[in-house]
Amino acid sequence: MSSRTSSVYSSQPNSQADLAGKTSWGFTTILLLLTAGLVLSVTLAVMLGPVAVAPGTVWRIVLSHLPWLDQWIPVTWSKPEEYIVWEIRFPRVLLGVVVGAGLAVTGAAIQALIRNSLADPYILGVSSGASVTATLVIVLGAFGFLGRLALPLSAFIGSLAAMLMVFALARVAGRISTTRLLLAGVAVSMMLSAVTSFIVTMAPNEKGIRDAMYWMMGSLAGAQWNTLFIPSLIITVGTAVLLTRYRSLNALLTGEEAAITLGVNVQAFRVLLVVVASLLTGAVVSVSGSIGFVGLMVPHIVRLIVGSDHRRVLPVSLLAGAIFVVWADVCARLVLAPQELPIGIVTAVCGGPFFVWLLRRSSYSFGGEK
Numbered sequence: 001m002s003s004r005t006s007s008v009y010s011s012q013p014n015s016q017a018d019l020a021g022k023t024s025w026g027f028t029t030i031l032l033l034l035t036a037g038l039v040l041s042v043t044l045a046v047m048l049g050p051v052a053v054a055p056g057t058v059w060r061i062v063l064s065h066l067p068w069l070d071q072w073i074p075v076t077w078s079k080p081e082e083y084i085v086w087e088i089r090f091p092r093v094l095l096g097v098v099v100g101a102g103l104a105v106t107g108a109a110i111q112a113l114i115r116n117s118l119a120d121p122y123i124l125g126v127s128s129g130a131s132v133t134a135t136l137v138i139v140l141g142a143f144g145f146l147g148r149l150a151l152p153l154s155a156f157i158g159s160l161a162a163m164l165m166v167f168a169l170a171r172v173a174g175r176i177s178t179t180r181l182l183l184a185g186v187a188v189s190m191m192l193s194a195v196t197s198f199i200v201t202m203a204p205n206e207k208g209i210r211d212a213m214y215w216m217m218g219s220l221a222g223a224q225w226n227t228l229f230i231p232s233l234i235i236t237v238g239t240a241v242l243l244t245r246y247r248s249l250n251a252l253l254t255g256e257e258a259a260i261t262l263g264v265n266v267q268a269f270r271v272l273l274v275v276v277a278s279l280l281t282g283a284v285v286s287v288s289g290s291i292g293f294v295g296l297m298v299p300h301i302v303r304l305i306v307g308s309d310h311r312r313v314l315p316v317s318l319l320a321g322a323i324f325v326v327w328a329d330v331c332a333r334l335v336l337a338p339q340e341l342p343i344g345i346v347t348a349v350c351g352g353p354f355f356v357w358l359l360r361r362s363s364y365s366f367g368g369e370k
Contacts, residue, residue: 027312034319041326045093051084061085092223096329097322102235102284104321106277107295108313109242112249113273114181120295121281124185128192129162130155130285135196139203139212152230156282162188163274218291218344220329227287234283238276246310291344293351294321
């Protein structure tokens, strides 16, 4: 087994039990801290805005809308406060949690799939593919016969088509080249972005063009309670599927030959990862637009903290990604208030320098490629 994957498959017989115990306690502590950080982030994000709301009021309003608890919560808030918290800010913050979690988990899966930490749904063109079909729905009303499922299903189809296109271009003599995969991703992303721009210019009115352009740069402004269920369900199921296959994800880090030796059906598992990653990306893009760099930064930073074992990488990435997007949206809302920035601009400001730093590292891939 390659020494490059010793962080995943390491053993020290003399102290293996002690090390496992310490690592387990450390991982549990990280999960608890991130969970507490997420609750705190959600609270502060709902509180902050042109109209400040006290933290106690925030949670009393939220709890009052839960079944069987409303009768135990005395009403001490005004109607405007309830409207601001329950109808505007809280669904938006929860959407940020869902989007951040989905992007981070998808980034972790894609990075394991191609064994390269430079990969994410945005760079590989998956988000651009979802944007093409989603823009068709938003601007031209395509797939209207699908009703509420039109946007998520069309985004899934677009992301799946984009990923298949990237993999087809990257395949050389039956094998996938990491370098060609990244270059193909950039090329496909540029082409699909051009298609999306063309679709936007065909919008029948200026409002459609403005709304589509704003959506393309990423935004949580359209968050509503009825838009949360489908992406939340998809991301929950997709994350659960990946967690049940964490051993196969770990095995991919050792290389294709080693993974086959460990009993992984590499071709079938790659197909599963492509479908799950496309589904997660489509679900996210359908409700938030194209938001870049979250899937690149968060899993990479998480691996530096907890190692490369996906049993830990996936849940920690989920929580860290949720926290990051919640605060990115807070910045988007407040930096130029009363105007609002697209959240994609905020994540790009953070992700651009991180990407450059990652490129300049002496070794930037799981396989040690330079």
